Amino acid sequence: MSCAKNFTYISFIYLLLVSAAFSAGSLSIENAWSPEAPPVAKVMAGYLKIKNNSNNDIKIQSASSNLFNRVEIHLTEMTNGMMRMIKQENLNIKANGHIELKPGGLHMMLIGRKQPVKKGSIIPVTLTLDNGEKTTINLMVKDEPQTEQHQHHHH
Amino acid sequence: MQSEKKAASKNFILLAAIGLISLAAGLWISQQVLINSNDTQVPQNLDATVLPNARPLVGFNLIDQNGSQFSPAQLKGQWSFLFFGFTNCPDICPTTLKVMQSVWKTLPTKMGEQGHPRLYFVSVDPDRDKPETLKSYVQYFNPEFIGVTGKLNELDKLTNQIGILYGYDEKEDDKDLEYIVNHSAQLILVDPKGRMRAVISPPHIAKTIASNFQTIRVFYGD
Numbered sequence: 606m607s608c609a610k611n612f613t614y615i616s617f618i619y620l621l622l623v624s625a626a627f628s629a630g631s632l633s634i635e636n637a638w639s640p641e642a643p644p645v646a647k648v649m650a651g652y653l654k655i656k657n658n659s660n661n662d663i664k665i666q667s668a669s670s671n672l673f674n675r676v677e678i679h680l681t682e683m684t685n686g687m688m689r690m691i692k693q694e695n696l697n698i699k700a701n702g703h704i705e706l707k708p709g710g711l712h713m714m715l716i717g718r719k720q721p722v723k724k725g726s727i728i729p730v731t732l733t734l735d736n737g738e739k740t741t742i743n744l745m746v747k748d749e750p751q752t753e754q755h756q757h758h759h760h
Numbered sequence: 761m762q763s764e765k766k767a768a769s770k771n772f773i774l775l776a777a778i779g780l781i782s783l784a785a786g787l788w789i790s791q792q793v794l795i796n797s798n799d800t801q802v803p804q805n806l807d808a809t810v811l812p813n814a815r816p817l818v819g820f821n822l823i824d825q826n827g828s829q830f831s832p833a834q835l836k837g838q839w840s841f842l843f844f845g846f847t848n849c850p851d852i853c854p855t856t857l858k859v860m861q862s863v864w865k866t867l868p869t870k871m872g873e874q875g876h877p878r879l880y881f882v883s884v885d886p887d888r889d890k891p892e893t894l895k896s897y898v899q900y901f902n903p904e905f906i907g908v909t910g911k912l913n914e915l916d917k918l919t920n921q922i923g924i925l926y927g928y929d930e931k932e933d934d935k936d937l938e939y940i941v942n943h944s945a946q947l948i949l950v951d952p953k954g955r956m957r958a959v960i961s962p963p964h965i966a967k968t969i970a971s972n973f974q975t976i977r978v979f980y981g982d
Binding site: 640642643644645646647648649650674675679681683685686687688689690708709712714715716717748 | 847848849850851852854855858893896897900901923925926927929938940942943944945946961962963
């Protein structure tokens, strides 16, 4: 009887660990890029497509980058003819769904650039998910969005 | 007998002269009427919103990226695009300026040629955007673009006439230099008489803006 119980507990813990390991790896990132900005600009944007390949909703709770003072996620919205940027406290990606950050819509706002960032370089951004997992994405700095390129992140 | 003939020919010459002058004057007047009759019409089927009654822009006193005056006088003599924003804008401003850079690439004219427009990027964030910052910022997109800013009350004189709105998100504290500015993202087209003639609303597409501009230019004249 106790063997069965132990087995159950161990299985349960194993499943928890396995599911935790899979959450961050369940996100796949496509077309992560940042438009090169004028050298004098201290703020840059980050755009990307994020797919959630798991059966659970995943929330991005925060983001950071060692190249910037802080990273926020904003939604550009037009209200009464005025473009407003609305800070998003978190970004929910539905199970088996995806979201797209692109010009004129959702975007990462990279605030307080610490050093020059030129075309061809990479801006690493670490995303913290609601289950505590972290995943780092690489924004490619360029003039125009690239064509489809898949990057899978497994942790 | 001879004197009568001379008088007759003198009269004839006089009448002919008057006739020619009248003809010339008549042609000139009708030309003027033709050109000006389009002024309150609008070209059809454009994405841009064209105002049948072009609105004179008056009474503002701002400063450009070189420290020179930017006032109604600078809007006269050529077509001008106006776009309002700020340099700490990550999304809309760089995207729009890149679109306008594409528009510039397809223009049939060069700087200094008749019909060649200007683009003024007006910063509604004078606290952070000093003329030198603006110059560096706009010239990244195109060396022809001109940055403008000024005191808030003068900016308001311009934005109010056009109908452009802007506002600041709450600053964290007095030292906060990372606040966000919300602003209207329409491109405004001003005619060579310094009058607001068209409004181009987002999303901004280079091809559309370029062709709309040529149509408007031809319709109203340079």
